Amino acid sequence: MFRTVEELVKIADTKHMPISEVMILKEIDETGKSREDIFEQMAKNLQVMEDAVERGIKEGVKSHSGLTGGDAVLLQSYIQTGKALSGETLLDAVSKAVATNEVNAAMGTICATPTAGSAGVVPGVLFGLKPKLNPSKEQMIRFLFTSGAFGYVVANNASISGAAGGCQAEVGSATGMAAAAVVELAGGTPEQSAHAMAIALKNMIGLVCDPVAGLVEVPCVKRNAIGASTAIVAADMALAGVKSRIPCDEVIDAMHQVGQMMPTSLKETAMGGLAMTPTAQEIEAKIFGFAKDGQK
Amino acid sequence: MKYRSVFDIIGPVMIGPSSSHTAGAARIGRVARRLFGHMPKKVTIHLYGSFAKTYKGHGTDIALVGGLLDFDTFDERIVNALSLAEEAGMEVKFIEDDAAADHPNTARLLLEDGDNKLEVVGVSVGGGKIEITELNGFDISLSGSQPALLVVHHDRYGAVAAVASILAKHEINISYMEVSRKVKGDIALMIIETDQEVADEIAKEIEVQPHMLNVAVLA
Numbered sequence: 001m002f003r004t005v006e007e008l009v010k011i012a013d014t015k016h017m018p019i020s021e022v023m024i025l026k027e028i029d030e031t032g033k034s035r036e037d038i039f040e041q042m043a044k045n046l047q048v049m050e051d052a053v054e055r056g057i058k059e060g061v062k063s064h065s066g067l068t069g070g071d072a073v074l075l076q077s078y079i080q081t082g083k084a085l086s087g088e089t090l091l092d093a094v095s096k097a098v099a100t101n102e103v104n105a106a107m108g109t110i111c112a113t114p115t116a117g118s119a120g121v122v123p124g125v126l127f128g129l130k131p132k133l134n135p136s137k138e139q140m141i142r143f144l145f146t147s148g149a150f151g152y153v154v155a156n157n158a159s160i161s162g163a164a165g166g167c168q169a170e171v172g173s174a175t176g177m178a179a180a181a182v183v184e185l186a187g188g189t190p191e192q193s194a195h196a197m198a199i200a201l202k203n204m205i206g207l208v209c210d211p212v213a214g215l216v217e218v219p220c221v222k223r224n225a226i227g228a229s230t231a232i233v234a235a236d237m238a239l240a241g242v243k244s245r246i247p248c249d250e251v252i253d254a255m256h257q258v259g260q261m262m263p264t265s266l267k268e269t270a271m272g273g274l275a276m277t278p279t280a281q282e283i284e285a286k287i288f289g290f291a292k293d294g295q296k
Numbered sequence: 297m298k299y300r301s302v303f304d305i306i307g308p309v310m311i312g313p314s315s316s317h318t319a320g321a322a323r324i325g326r327v328a329r330r331l332f333g334h335m336p337k338k339v340t341i342h343l344y345g346s347f348a349k350t351y352k353g354h355g356t357d358i359a360l361v362g363g364l365l366d367f368d369t370f371d372e373r374i375v376n377a378l379s380l381a382e383e384a385g386m387e388v389k390f391i392e393d394d395a396a397a398d399h400p401n402t403a404r405l406l407l408e409d410g411d412n413k414l415e416v417v418g419v420s421v422g423g424g425k426i427e428i429t430e431l432n433g434f435d436i437s438l439s440g441s442q443p444a445l446l447v448v449h450h451d452r453y454g455a456v457a458a459v460a461s462i463l464a465k466h467e468i469n470i471s472y473m474e475v476s477r478k479v480k481g482d483i484a485l486m487i488i489e490t491d492q493e494v495a496d497e498i499a500k501e502i503e504v505q506p507h508m509l510n511v512a513v514l515a
Contacts, residue, residue, distance in 0.1 A: 003297070023302055026302075027301060027302050027303075030300055030301060031301060031492075031493065032492055038302075041303060042302075042303075042306065044309070045303075045306055045307055048309045063313075103312065104313050105312060105313050106312070107312050107313060107355065107374075108311070108312055109309065109310070109311060109312075109370060109372070110309070110310065110312055111306065111307055111308070111309045111310075112306075112307060112309075112310060112315040112319065112423055112424055113305070113306055113307075114305045114306075114315075114422075114423045115314070115315040115316065115422065115423050115424070116310060116312050116313055116314050116315040116318065116424075117313070117314055117315070119312075119315075122306075144306045145302060145306075147305075147306060148302035148303075148305040149302070151305035151306070152299055152304075152305050155298065155299040155304070155305060155422070155423065156298055156299050159422060160305075160422045160423045161316055161401075161421060161422025161423070162422075163316060163345070163346040163400040163401050163422070164399075164400065164421070164422060169422075177305075211350065211353065213353050214349060214350025214351075214352065214353030214354060215313070215353040215354070216312065216313035216314050216317075216353075216354060217313070264345075264400070267346065267400065268316075268317075268350060268400070269345070269346050269349040269350065269400075270349055270350050270353070271349065287353075288352060
């Protein structure tokens, strides 16, 4: 069916259908399941996402380490003051991305999109745009299929693993996926979706995976937050008619290349970057009772 | 294609915090448990690469044990897996191994219950997806991109036919199959990749056939 974004867009254009429909038809073909079953399964995932967002923005969950939690609540109260400089919609998406990752860090239930560490971007963007765009349940489910279609290309041609490709492969992929899905939800074309993904991913290339104390908390939660904002801005740019000079598939390839060149210390081993800062070392010693050189 | 379904990308629904280090680890533990057939008394787990460096932060140890207790990725009992294992009488030992592994997220599990032993090497490739690369010394190459069945059985005539006919009865098509054994007439292993998903009930139906030892489904 499709292996690249170019093929995905071409199928959508020639068959006059949205990207989400191409993904649904592929899923039916690949698994032999009915359209109803596939929709129902995605509806369940959507529900898990909504529950995590609600929990995060209302309860202000704290992680076991105490490193993260409560920021989604802070952001929601700030939005209520009407002083948000970046705009209510953008900041609402940011707060809901944070909410999801705070629940994840607290070992709560989430839906990986495409991974758990990057689970905030896609639902954050979707539920952040919900008040403005008023999508139907079906449109919200389709948003996830469109995200999935672009993620499928990245996963098969590059990587969605921080240990294999750095944070660019996780939050970077999620940001591109969300940007592409926003375009479809807002009424843009499949080609614009591809440009949105390319623009978003270009700005995440090179992002390393350097979790403090090896925990999916710092800087993961805030990278999801900014990822959500990048996704919406990239979608806006594509909807305005701005094009990526480098085609989406080539951006994905470039991301993959950069991931392979990245040293192991910056790929989810907590041996470099932010994880090796003095503060991070202190945090790690406090949580596990020893520093990385093994001293008690 | 490594990833086959949209639900490999939008999913799985899981307990946090990491799809590769938590959900993938739980799946590796669970496949090992399924292949063993029951709860082992003792498990030794070697962790390599990123697994070895960050397993405590990610709850990889908790998730592997959760899987060994037969919990799915979204089972909230995973959070308390270590104490639940202790209560159930399963002794678990973790070893951070410096040896080089082909993939950063690799775990080697040795399950024991008296003389009954099973060794499995699993790799978490990203987004919760796993591959099994070694089973009891057999090098296997389960891509994880297709639904798959792993069948440990006695090396006897008719065993392959019995499994194939059950799959045929349920209209499940075999896309790839490999049978290997170490010694004639001893223990053998079937690896069967299929076009359709294999339900747990079908795995159970296979398991009660003559000569079958253990059956595990890898979705």
